Amino acid sequence: MHPRPGYLLTGRMRLERRIAQTGREPLRRQEREPxxxxxxxxxxxxxxxxxxxxxxxxxxxxxxxxxxxxxxxxxxxxxxxxxxxxxxxxxxxxxxxxxxxxxxxxxxxxxxxxxxxxxxxxxxx
The missing domain is CATH 1.10.260.40 (lambda repressor-like DNA-binding domains)
Known part of the structure; x- marks a missing residue:
């Protein structure tokens, strides 16, 4: 998903981009070491x-x-x-x-x- 230039990425779009790049979802705060x-x-x-x-x-x-x-x-x-x-x-x-x-x-x-x-x-x- 590539938004048109000049458009801001929403939080969901950033999350989807990160998952596509790394192949996994980021750890939630309670799942990671503090x-x-x-x-x-x-x-x-x-x-x-x-x-x-x-x-x-x-x-x-x-x-x-x-x-x-x-x-x-x-x-x-x-x-x-x-x-x-x-x-x-x-x-x-x-x-x-x-x-x-x-x-x-x-x-x-x-x-x-x-x-x-x-x-x-x-x-x-």
């Missing part, structure tokens, strides 16, 4: 909300825009270690605590997949 930035964003938001802080308040303390912090919390942006340290300080936590927290989340998320894979290996033996 991204670091997504888990970090969840953790930042949970910490902020548990402290009763607003997005604007934490962003101001960390000297980032509320829009940027929101993007981080939604997992849409990758942040530098300097930015993460500043946001961590604004939330009274450390870069180490954020990192180990995300690593723990990743381990918890991936544990069911690992046990399923090891069961398949045991069945094959």
């Amino acid at each position: 991204l670091w930035r997504e888990l970090l964003g969840e953790q930042l938001r949970e910490i902020r909300l548990a402290r009763g802080e607003t997005l604007r308040g934490v962003a101001g303390k960390a000297r980032v825009s509320p829009q940027y912090l929101s993007e981080l919390e939604r997992g849409g942006k990758e942040a530098s270690s300097e930015i993460l340290a500043a946001i961590g300080a604004a939330l009274d936590t450390t870069l180490l605590d954020l990192t180990t927290g995300v690593a723990s989340r990743l381990t918890e998320t991936m544990a069911p997949a690992r046990s399923t894979a090891s069961n398949v290996i045991r069945l094959a033996a």
Whole structure:
């Protein structure tokens, strides 16, 4: 399917083009390994909300825009270690605590997949 020049591709057209190019459908979010930035964003938001802080308040303390912090919390942006340290300080936590927290989340998320894979290996033996 080739749209005429000057026409925008719809989401469905892009999906069909990708399937035609790769021969398979892309993995849905719940079917793939979570991204670091997504888990970090969840953790930042949970910490902020548990402290009763607003997005604007934490962003101001960390000297980032509320829009940027929101993007981080939604997992849409990758942040530098300097930015993460500043946001961590604004939330009274450390870069180490954020990192180990995300690593723990990743381990918890991936544990069911690992046990399923090891069961398949045991069945094959």
